[in-house]
Amino acid sequence: MKSWLKELVRGKPADFVEIRLEESMLTQIRFMGPVLQNIAESVSFGGNVRALVNGGWGLVCFNRLDDLEHRVDQAIAQARQVAALATTPVKLAPVNPVEDRDPLPPGVDPAALDLGTKKAILDGYNAAILSFGPPVVSSQIRYRDIHSRITYVNSEGTFIERHSLDVAANIVAVAMKDGLTQFGRVSMGDKAGYEVLRGHEGEVLKACQRACEMLEAPVVRGGQYPVVCDPELAGVFIHEAFGHLSEADNVYENPRLQEVMTLGRRFGEAHLSVYDTGLEPGVQGYLKYDDEGVPTRKVYLIREGLLVGRLHSRETAGRMGELPTGNARALDYRFPPIPRMRTTAIEAGEASFEDMLEGIELGVYAKGAYGGQTSGEMFTFTAEEAFMIRHGRLAERVRDVTLSGNVFFTLKNIDRVGRDWTIRGGAGGCGKGEQAPLPVSEGAPHIRIQKVIVGGKGT
């Protein structure tokens, strides 16, 4: 297989050719209340050929291998078609060819749990929610694990075989009263095996209690507030606020944005440092090599408040004259690799939780994350739960807290960085264009941000 693949990409009339082959087994289990909505195992098999000719890319995706040689020719022909109109040369950042394997960590066995055992663990959580009693009326549980084996070869001599196992679940308690529905959620995900699935009994009960309490909580009053974010929300915040803008495909062909995103420019105070890494073992976003066969490294995006780096594919790094970072990722063989995050984190600071609340006359303490989105300089992130802060103390619970910021002032408005620090994956993943959900994780301490715009009634 190896010599056959290496032969297929050698000496082709193209500047660069790569082949990715992939076989994966996906297990899905889904409950809605007592009903097992789905239990399934899926085999996915396929591959792609990507070719670069005179600044144009061609990509062909397929499910069968027997005419792979023809696929290579087809990808090159498509790249030529693009090249006919190309005005800008593409120069890939140089990378040393590597031959390597990246197996699962010792002791991680994708066959360790059978379908029945996985279901039995989830049955336990489901029973805990369904027996909690009113106003908890139902549950929603989504579980997925995917074990992939990927073979990568390119025309520069790189050949990599890697395995990955991604396990994720979302367990939700649903409470209802007088036509109002509220949720309490436990989300988990990692790449270190099935252990992440066990031991959440206490969190599930807390999620039930939270859903009940949210029924009584008023909708937050909209406005501009100082906001204290817990580590989970702070992680999603930095992913949305700065991670996406750091993906160099936004910048590398946009001269005006390059002026704004010049390395060395100040984006935050000296207590703010942000990095993205593929080297955090066991968590979602761990990658030894990215999907262009580039070894991943830890890259600082902001160091002591200053912009110091960005997330590159070989094309964006080559164009900008910067070093590749190993951030080119593809959701699977159906898509091309593009700059994406891995594990994105805010480094811990020195503030205690009391320091966070200090001096806030009226503010919001927002915890957990339902999601977020970004476009250009503006971004949103939605908290799972929230409390008002009044006169420096935590006060009543509020609900439906969606926050919004702008990269050019919100990061500078971070005035406290906590000394606690938590890393989290989850079932949601990251979406960019058509490629979602890509496993990523975020690390952060508590942070405090001044002047956050909070949507809500009664403005």
Added chain:
Amino acid sequence: MTRQEDFRPENVLETALTRCGAAEVYYHQSTSTPVEFDANRLKQVRTAYSAGLALRVVADGKIGFATTTKPGDEAGLVERALAAARYGQEATFAFPCPEATAAGPDDFHHRQVAEFPLERMIDIGRDFVNAVIAAEPAALAAARVQKELKQVRLLNSAGADLAYRRTGFSAFFAIELVEQENMLSVYEGRWSSGYPGDEIPALQETALEHLRQGRTNVPMAPGSYPVVLTPHAVRDLLGPLRACLDGSLAERGISPWTNRLGDPLLSPTVTLEDNPLLPDGPMSAPFDDEGLPCRPASLIRDGVLAGFYLDLKSAAGLGRRPTGNGLRSGLESPPAPALSNLVLSPGEMSWRELVKDIDRGLLVVHLMGAWAGNLLAGEVSGNVLLGYRIDKGEIVGRVKDCMLSVNAFEALGSRLRGLSRETGWSVNFRLPYVAVDEVSISTKTG
């Protein structure tokens, strides 16, 4: 070209039925060709072939599901489906017998799309790039023009052996302009089963109009204002309705509308229908992904809850007739209630009149992040990615750093000002502009 001979759905059905009482095989094959422009240049041409099988079995009264895209994996597929059935849910429905469909197998296979040359797809993108550069040399244009050929075949143990073909054509245009710390991004797109050639110039013109209009920023004090939402933003406003009308949520009693059939829940001007038979609808099909004939499903009629959108399972749970909305969101997903082409009936005024009627308010073109709220509580809250302040009926400039929050049940109920007579497509929704009173707007205040 991936050929159907890679997978033999008949053999899978036959093998499965030697081991269990009932089975359904779904075969899906597609070839899509996206042409992608970015930063004013053609960057990539792709061809993606995909084919695969999904098998549902009922063994000892329980359901199992499995899928594969690996040629030669038919035996493994049957084993996995049977293994899943050991733990599966009891079947509460039967696979349907074949029925006459209102549309034929090739009704949504448009020859013009199937034969559309790659060169012309490239031309569409290049024309847009040139128009943007002519309008503003510092702006960057992106375009994605794609065609798709899809084939579906569905066989079940009740005797169904159905097939159809559908074409898809989409054109998506975006512009980005950076002026120091001010970024403007605008986008427009159209998804269709036919070739929407007539509409492409208008989409491009709308994007260019936003490029002109969106360059002046104006402040707006926080408060409660009347707003006009474009079809893209109306799609976000309908998020809660989509959730509340979902048969699987109604079946579980989680939808607040579960026992409200026949009740007036919204303004009498609101009529909502799912129509899988629109000739150019991006999701049109003769039968759904469980083999039931597709037909229009009335969801809200003159503000009254008329029905939910249902698959076989939720229909059985609610004791209602399935509506042909059992759709698969991908090969790996089993059928679940989903919308095909959602149509909100238009009103009588033009959207410009809706704007003219507003003394001080907001025209909201695009919302961001509004999907993440508690939809079953009706809450829609998002950043106004592109919106304009309206003063005395005129658009005066763009409002940035602004959050919009509204309860959809109120917005489409007592606070509804009106619906436009013009409609536009937002992916698979065909929607008018909607004007709403008393919408909460939070803005940056120093």
